[in-house]
Amino acid sequence: MIICxxxxxxxxxxxxxxxxxxxxHAAGLSWVEIDVQLSQDKHLVLFHDQRLGRCTNGSGTLREHTWQQLKQLDAGLWFSRQFTDERIPLLSDYLTQAFELNIQVNIELKLYPKDEVHELCTQVSQVLAALFSQGKSMPKQLxxxxxxxxxxxxxxxxVPTVPRALLVEQIPKDWQAQLQQLGCEALHCAHAALTPARAAAIIEAGFKVSCYTVNKxxxxxxxxSLGVHMIFSDKPLKALPSAEHQAPNMDAR
Structure with a gap:
């Protein structure tokens, strides 16, 4: 099982x-998950919330700020003085650094009211096209x-070569139909929503199942032990399960 x-x-x-x-990287992880959204002037930046106040010294919504404004904000002091002057990164810069470290990246695309889906996806594809032109092997790392x-x-x-996963909180009754219709390889769900029976059904149907956010x-x-492919964690948990709970080889399914 992968710890992301x-x-x-x-x-x-x-x-x-x-x-x-x-x-x-210091914790030895091979995967990270990030959130991306668009600035007012269509730069792809890493940020989770709709509003800036929780994780920066800014205010208002991210979408109403330009990249020039966003890159001036302190995105680290709220966490600890140790990280004073840490900045909101561009997706392109983050991916370049991740690939240099041989870390694979799960990009979650964040959409809030009035955000335009096509605009966001188009910008993501353009960023990746620019990185492709530099000879990076994107499909294996994203x-x-x-x-x-x-x-x-x-x-x-x-971007048909990059695999996709449907994010849900509660697992819908028609999960299989949705995954097939969307051409997804995996379902990502809240860990509390996953029962042993549902995990077995998803895996038996040929899909991967991953869970967020697991901190114990x-x-x-x-x-x-249920065969979960990957978990998302805020903490550097052990990358492998204990001997009595070895997960099956998901890549072989």
Whole structure:
């Protein structure tokens, strides 16, 4: 089972920052999850919330600020003085650093009211096209996820080589039909929503199942015993389950 650092490694460094990426690398993680959204002038930046106040010294919504304004904000002091002057990164800069560290990235596309789905997906595809031109092997190092099915539809059209996962909180009754229709390889759900029977059904149907946000080793081991492919964690949990809870080889399915 894979341990994926949530928003970098959110209890070790400010979320969605280069410092968080470095913390995940220091913890020996091979995957991180990040959130991306568009600035007012269509720059792709890493940020989770709609509003700036929780994780920066700014105010108002991110979408009403330009990149020039956003890059001036302190995105680290709220977490700790150690991270004073940490900045909101551009997706392109973050991915370049992640690939240099050989870290794979789950990009969650964030959409809030009045955000335009096609605009967001188009900008993501353009950023990746620029990185492709530099000879990077994107499909093996990236995964897209979103709560918004239309985002996954557009990404399949624009960047078909990168795998996709549907994000849900509660697992819907028609999960299999949705995954098949969207062409997704995985379902990402809240860990409390996953029962042993549902995990077995998803895996038997040929899909991967991953869970967020798991911060206790005991729960990680339980999920590994169910065959969960990956968990998202704020903490550097053990990357492998205990011997009595070895997960099956998901890549062989």
């Amino acid at each position: 650092g949530h928003r970098g490694l959110a209890n070790q460094a400010p979320e969605n920052t280069i410092a968080g990426l470095m913390a995940a 995964l897209f996820s979103s709560f918004e099915p239309q985002t996954l539809v557009l990404l399949q059209q624009l 080793q005991s729960r990680a081991d339980q999920l590994a």
